[in-house]
Amino acid sequence: MPVKSNESYIIFLDSFDGTYEICRSVSNQDGMKIATGIVAEGIRDEKIARLFSNAPELLDACERALQYIEEGPEFGHIRMPGHNTGHDNVGMIRAAIAKAKGEDGKG
Secondary structure, three states, X not given: OOOOEEEEEEEEEOOOOOOEEEEEXXXXXXXXXXXXXXXXXXXXXXXXXXXXXXXXXXXXXXXXHHHHHHHOHHHOOOOOOOOXXXXXXHHHHHHHHHHHHOOOOOO
């Protein structure tokens, strides 16, 4: 049976050279740290560092939004005549998810 884990990404400012490092921390269901490591370093822009560290949560949000848009009408969640139901954004969301997962054929 797989062990549930919780992962988080932490941004550190390297005081030596002024760049940012992204560190990943993984804890088991009891909160005990089971793995840590640097996943990126030498990032010069704080906004890029924040985007990188939050990418897993952004991907999860996009996947949930896509599921809501695709399945919403089936359950009566998205029924607003004359309004944008989000269906015109499905292609963009799918492309962003594929790119985030490396499934866009460009990497």
